[in-house]
Amino acid sequence: MENSSEFNEILLSVGFVGMTLIIIGFFLWKYPPKKVNHLYGYRTRSSMKSQERWDHAQAFSAREMIKQGVLLVFLGGVLMLFRDLTLLVSITIFMILLLGSFLVVIARTERSLKDKFK
Structure with a gap:
């Protein structure tokens, strides 16, 4: 079996990105x-x-980045409880959370721009 500390390091990266x-x-x-x-x-x-x-975009996106960062730190802590995940699952979770958080910042900022500047 592979070393589970590797997986923890990958999942710990979620918190570092946050x-x-x-x-x-x-x-x-x-x-x-x-x-x-x-x-x-x-x-x-x-x-x-x-x-x-x-x-507007600078102020709004900065607040959204902070919110997503806090969420990733929290999720990184929760994910550290799952020690038996395979390398592939750990990397997949990391990538989904990373890409998802960036997409949320972009989508919410663009929606805010659209709503404010019709």
């Missing part, structure tokens, strides 16, 4: 990019249409 999202979200919330740019911040075609849209 902490990273919290830190990045906090940084973007406190120090948002002031002007529309192609380098830093929440950059989509929709968010870059005007300065007002840009400012």
